[in-house]
Amino acid sequence: MSGDAQPSSNQRATDAHPPPSPPIIKEKAAIGALCVVCGDRACSHLYYGVAACHGCKCFFWRTVKSKLNYTCRYGGNCSISTAGRNACRYCRFHRCLSVGMKMEAVKMDRKLTKRKREKTDGDDTDDGGNQESYDNKIDAKRAKSDNRLLVSSLLLIDKTSSDGNAKLSSLHFVQPSLQNLFEEPELLDGFRSEMSYRATRQADDQLCYDNERRLVTWAIDWCRQTAEIGDVHHTNDKIALLRACCGPLVLLELGCQSSSFSQSDAQIPLCNNSFLPAHIIPPSASFLNWKTIQSLSKWTQRELTPLCLQAKEIVLLKALIVLNPEAHGLSQDAESSIRMLRERVHTALFQQLMENSEPFAAASRLAQIMLLIPQLALMGVEVIEQVRVRNTFNKYSAFGEGLLFWQLYGDIFDDQHSDDSYLEHSASCSPTDSQYTNDSS
Numbered sequence: 007m008s009g010d011a012q013p014s015s016n017q018r019a020t021d022a023h024p025p026p027s028p029p030i031i032k033e034k035a036a037i038g039a040l041c042v043v044c045g046d047r048a049c050s051h052l053y054y055g056v057a058a059c060h061g062c063k064c065f066f067w068r069t070v071k072s073k074l075n076y077t078c079r080y081g082g083n084c085s086i087s088t089a090g091r092n093a094c095r096y097c098r099f100h101r102c103l104s105v106g107m108k109m110e111a112v113k114m115d116r117k118l119t120k121r122k123r124e125k126t127d128g129d130d131t132d133d134g135g136n137q138e139s140y141d142n143k144i145d146a147k148r149a150k151s152d153n154r155l156l157v158s159s160l161l162l163i164d165k166t167s168s169d170g171n172a173k174l175s176s177l178h179f180v181q182p183s184l185q186n187l188f189e190e191p192e193l194l195d196g197f198r199s200e201m202s203y204r205a206t207r208q209a210d211d212q213l214c215y216d217n218e219r220r221l222v223t224w225a226i227d228w229c230r231q232t233a234e235i236g237d238v239h240h241t242n243d244k245i246a247l248l249r250a251c252c253g254p255l256v257l258l259e260l261g262c263q264s265s266s267f268s269q270s271d272a273q274i275p276l277c278n279n280s281f282l283p284a285h286i287i288p289p290s291a292s293f294l295n296w297k298t299i300q301s302l303s304k305w306t307q308r309e310l311t312p313l314c315l316q317a318k319e320i321v322l323l324k325a326l327i328v329l330n331p332e333a334h335g336l337s338q339d340a341e342s343s344i345r346m347l348r349e350r351v352h353t354a355l356f357q358q359l360m361e362n363s364e365p366f367a368a369a370s371r372l373a374q375i376m377l378l379i380p381q382l383a384l385m386g387v388e389v390i391e392q393v394r395v396r397n398t399f400n401k402y403s404a405f406g407e408g409l410l411f412w413q414l415y416g417d418i419f420d421d422q423h424s425d426d427s428y429l430e431h432s433a434s435c436s437p438t439d440s441q442y443t444n445d446s447s
Contacts, residue, residue, distance in 0.1 A: 042105040043098065044091040054111040058102075062091070066102045069095075070112040153354035159235060160321040160351075167227040170200030184248070184413050188230055188241045197223040201277040203263040209280035211291040217276040218293050221259070222414075224277070225252045232328045236347035243340035249414055250333035253386030254379070255324060257302055261382075262320055264303070265311040274299055295392045301385050309381065313374060322355040323375060327382065394418050 039048040041059035048057040054066060068074070076096035078084060084097035091098055103109075182193055197219055209217065229248045238244065263275050272284035274294070282288050284303040287296045294302070315323070329348040331341050355375070359368035398417035 043101050043107075044086055044088050046088045046091075054107040056106045058107070062098075062102065065095075065098065066107050067112055069099050069102075070109050149353070150357060153350070153357050156235070156350060156354050157318050157322065157358065160232070160325050161318065163228060163231045164321045164324065167224050167231070168201040169198075171195055171198045184245050185241050187226060188244050191227070191230065194223045194226065198227075199278070202279050203266075203275040203277060204279045205267070205273060205275040205281035206279045207281075209276055209282055209289065209292070211289045213276065213278055213280040214282075214289050214292040217278050217280065218291075220277050221256050222252065224259070225255050228255065228324065229328055232325055233344075236329070236343045238340045238343050240337060240340060243336055246333045246335035246340075247328060247330065247344075249335070250330045251328045252414060253389035254382035255327050257382050257385050257389065258320075258324060258327060258378075261302055261306040261310050262315070264306050272303055274302060290396070293389060293393050293396070295388070298385060298388045298392065301388070305381060305385065309378060313371075315375070316358075318358050319355065319375065322351055322358065323378065325351045326355070326376075327379060390415050 039057045040046065041048045041062055042056050043058055043062040046059040046061065048059055049063065052058075053063040058066070069076075074095075076094075076099060078094050078096035080094070082097055082100065084090075084094040086094075086098050086101045182190075187193055199220060201220060201224065207213075226248060229244055229251065233239075233244050233247055238247075260274055260276075263277075264273070267273065267275065273281045274284065275281045282292065282294065282299055284299050288294060288299060326348060329344050329351060331344045331348060333344075336344065356368065356372055359371050362368075363371065393415050394417050397415070398419065
């Protein structure tokens, strides 16, 4: 109907005295309230300052928004009711104004709607160039969501790897290879006792062996599950990652646990509630020699403890250690997958830091955290050397109780694993100074 359309005879009031319009309701709309314009059932909320039905609300909004002008052929005296509210737009609009509907409320609503649209979609341009900006925002939101999911997955890996399963060992009469352990993780169920670092007693040979076995099992679980996140499924690739990261990963775990103790307690807590004192030569079965214990204790006090790493930062750092694309023996496809996943972890770490601090502080903290990796790699070389020497001269530990570490690194006469190239690479990417090595001073 046009703006100057005449009401039909069926809709026009025929009485000499048209029925009175419904009373104006200026209070907040209640259940069962009527529209103050036409008398229909009102919506549950006030619209533009009054109780109105959906039809009158939309009519008033369209009129103000489009700046429409209406005329009435009957002197502006048309009755507005539920049945005839569409007969004369002029009288209906003036009825809206007379009952208290505010035109400025519509304009404010338009501003709020526009502001919200600009916030979510960005300002539209005539040439459509802002579509790229919109797509970038969507991609950024999706990336943040993926990073949070990645952090949650790593936290779950850390928890499940540390928890015990209270199952009996399946290795009483067999000595499986590393391939068997990666392909059949349940073979290590008996070794997955709950890891606890209360440090209630000094470690002896048996406790050192139990701790070593549990930590290697923990490292295997970390490598296996983290590699699967990056779609690295070949067993040889997982073993290559384990050989490259086992030493630094275990040292980081021990360092994080020892940082919770006071500096006066110069000791390294082990995962079976025992500990190694920093001032006493460790048992011969220990995979940590006295020099490494001293280095780890000093490194923890000087570098790790001042950072006060949070749980999410620690698991992301562990993942960066595991995801070493330079690990000797990786296939080309695995190396590419590891690099891609490592970039995701690196981005997730920076996102985590940005959420808790300003950009400059986050970048500085990221650099400090990344510098921990080569320092751990340097001490990891010492662990490998200690294990290979121990495996050479302690045959019982090398070929019986210390089976896992022997399969990882062999002895000093074993060239099967070609670990020399790994040792050379680890040393080349590590600090060259000896600030964390023990001396007599």
